[in-house]
Amino acid sequence: MLDNPMWLRDNCPCPDCRDPHSGQKFFQITDLPDDLAVGTVVERPDEVEVTWLPDGHRSVYRRDWLTAPAPVDHRSEAGKRLWAAADLAHAPEADWHAYLSVPGERVRVLEAVQRLGFALLRGVPVEEGRVLEVARSFGYVRETNYGQLFDVRVEPAPGNLAFTSRAIAPHTDNPYRDPVPTIQLLHCLANAAEGGDSGLVDGFHAAALLRAEDPEAFAVLTRTPVPFVYRDAQTELTAFRPLIDVDPLGHVREVRFNNRSFGTLRSPGAFYNAYRAFAKLLARPELMLTFRLGPGDCLIFDNTRLLHARTAFEQSGARHLQGAYADLDGLASTLAVLRRTAALDELEALFTGPGTGDYLGEPVTMAEHMLQAAALAEASGAPAHLVAAALLHDLGHLEGGAELMSGVDNRHSHTGAEVLGRWFGPEVTEPVRLHVAAKRYLCAVEPGYRARLSEASEFTLQVQGGPMSQEEAAVFAALPGAADAVAVRRWDDEAKVAGAPTPGFGHYRPLLARLLRR
Ligand code: OGA
Ligand code: ZN
Ligand code: ZN
Numbered sequence: 001m002l003d004n005p006m007w008l009r010d011n012c013p014c015p016d017c018r019d020p021h022s023g024q025k026f027f028q029i030t031d032l033p034d035d036l037a038v039g040t041v042v043e044r045p046d047e048v049e050v051t052w053l054p055d056g057h058r059s060v061y062r063r064d065w066l067t068a069p070a071p072v073d074h075r076s077e078a079g080k081r082l083w084a085a086a087d088l089a090h091a092p093e094a095d096w097h098a099y100l101s102v103p104g105e106r107v108r109v110l111e112a113v114q115r116l117g118f119a120l121l122r123g124v125p126v127e128e129g130r131v132l133e134v135a136r137s138f139g140y141v142r143e144t145n146y147g148q149l150f151d152v153r154v155e156p157a158p159g160n161l162a163f164t165s166r167a168i169a170p171h172t173d174n175p176y177r178d179p180v181p182t183i184q185l186l187h188c189l190a191n192a193a194e195g196g197d198s199g200l201v202d203g204f205h206a207a208a209l210l211r212a213e214d215p216e217a218f219a220v221l222t223r224t225p226v227p228f229v230y231r232d233a234q235t236e237l238t239a240f241r242p243l244i245d246v247d248p249l250g251h252v253r254e255v256r257f258n259n260r261s262f263g264t265l266r267s268p269g270a271f272y273n274a275y276r277a278f279a280k281l282l283a284r285p286e287l288m289l290t291f292r293l294g295p296g297d298c299l300i301f302d303n304t305r306l307l308h309a310r311t312a313f314e315q316s317g318a319r320h321l322q323g324a325y326a327d328l329d330g331l332a333s334t335l336a337v338l339r340r341t342a343a344l345d346e347l348e349a350l351f352t353g354p355g356t357g358d359y360l361g362e363p364v365t366m367a368e369h370m371l372q373a374a375a376l377a378e379a380s381g382a383p384a385h386l387v388a389a390a391l392l393h394d395l396g397h398l399e400g401g402a403e404l405m406s407g408v409d410n411r412h413s414h415t416g417a418e419v420l421g422r423w424f425g426p427e428v429t430e431p432v433r434l435h436v437a438a439k440r441y442l443c444a445v446e447p448g449y450r451a452r453l454s455e456a457s458e459f460t461l462q463v464q465g466g467p468m469s470q471e472e473a474a475v476f477a478a479l480p481g482a483a484d485a486v487a488v489r490r491w492d493d494e495a496k497v498a499g500a501p502t503p504g505f506g507h508y509r510p511l512l513a514r515l516l517r518r
Pocket of ligand 2: 162171172173308
């Protein structure tokens with residue numbers, strides 16, 4: 001990292017470089033000096049401080065930021081679970097009312113659309129226009145020349161084969177748009193006709209199979225822009241995109257496949273062999289998940305990945321779907337924010353539930369103790385991750401506190417850190433993990449510290465192994481996170497005042513939200 005000074009400096013987190021509120025950068029990349037170089041480097045257990053040449057700017061980088069793994073693009077195959085029909089024992093589905101009222105259900109459904117490419121909602125009211133409500137539950141309706149929604153039923157003079165009773169082979173919708181609608185919804189209002197069953201094929205899985213079985217054909221499809229066209233009296237749309245679009249890393253990112261709106265490709269060269277190879281692969285029966293939509297079912301799917309199909313149906317029978325388009329970025333955002341809310345709700349429930357129990361013979365409850373520790377951290381001007389660590393340091397006590405007082409080490413700092421690791425990075429979990437060790441450390445190195453411990457703390461010190469030896473203390477002091485753990489420990493020791501007023505858990509929600517893992 002020190003060998004890439006422009007990158008490192010571009011990522012300086014200091015308040016002169018970024019707005020502390022939004023995190024947005026103040027400077028342009030061209031504002032950095034041409035002869036930018038690392039001057040001095042000070043290594044500390046948790047952070048690295050760089051003083052820059054020639055301007056003397058100082059940047060402090062957290063070690064866990066420096067070593068964080070690169071995030072995965074959730075749009076590319078790298079962020080997906082690819083499937084064939086047999087891989088899906090249960091198609092992802094949920095009841096519409098549960099989806100609306102239970103955040104966890106909504107997370108599950110939206111995660112399925114993101115990871116598997118689809119989900120099925122049951123029990124959406126059988127009324128025209130409800131498909132828009134489904135789209136708005138996670139994002140924004142993409143209005144097109146077909147309107148906000150479109151009716152899929154037999155029409156007298158159809159401008160699209162979807163509006164006849166013919167079978168429709170696996171396809172993606174509207175490949176003639178650029179950008180293409182990335183989500184499609186189909187809400188079934190009636191399906192009383194003989195036939196009219198539905199099918200879904202994972203286009204990313206099919207593309208990955210083609211890459212393995214016929215790499216040359218795969219390469220041709222990624223390199224050939226195909227003209228897709230739609231024309232009617234009011235509309236003329238054209239887009240030139242490949243059937244398989246890969247990102248700059250070579251990962252499949254979009255599949256477009258629609259024989260109905262395929263325009264005329266000039267100078268096709270090797271294209272047709274490759275196109276037929278992919279089409280044959282997509283038609284393998286084992287790839288297609290088949291099912292039947294009933295009234296009230298609403299299918300939500302990734303139109304850049306899944307191909308959808310239907311069998312022919314009887315002209316005379318009643319079949320009516322309403323469709324709409326929306327976009328994956330809105331869904332991903334809704335999902336990320338819901339995950340935040342769900343995590344904070346879970347933590348808050350621990351404070352208002354088990355947290356109201358007694359705290360190890362002290363005159364405060366566990367929740368009061370942790371809220372006091374957080375208030376002390378905040379009052380001392382501690383950075384957000386330490387306020388969070390102080391607030392959450394005894395989470396591991398919420399089960400098993402009594403055990404500790406009966407003389408069994410419940411290793412609560414470790415269990416707490418494990419639980420918190422679901423949501424927070426090491427800047428929060430490590431001080432929590434080490435806050436018991438920090439007590440044993442301070443007893444070894446700080447004269448007078450032990451004598452100030454409360455009676456209960458002195459008792460638990462024995463259970464937890466007593467003061468560290470000088471060797472143990474030296475090892476501890478060198479750990480990343482040791483200084484933070486000591487800071488948390490000092491607030492912990494003070495946070496035992498009966499009736500001390502503190503802000504409630506809600507006060508810390510915005511601070512916690514900013515620290516949640518992405
Ligand atoms: C469509 C479509 C499928 C169906 O309208 O794009 O593919 O089941 N409809 O009618
Ligand atoms: Zn379609
Ligand atoms: Zn504590």
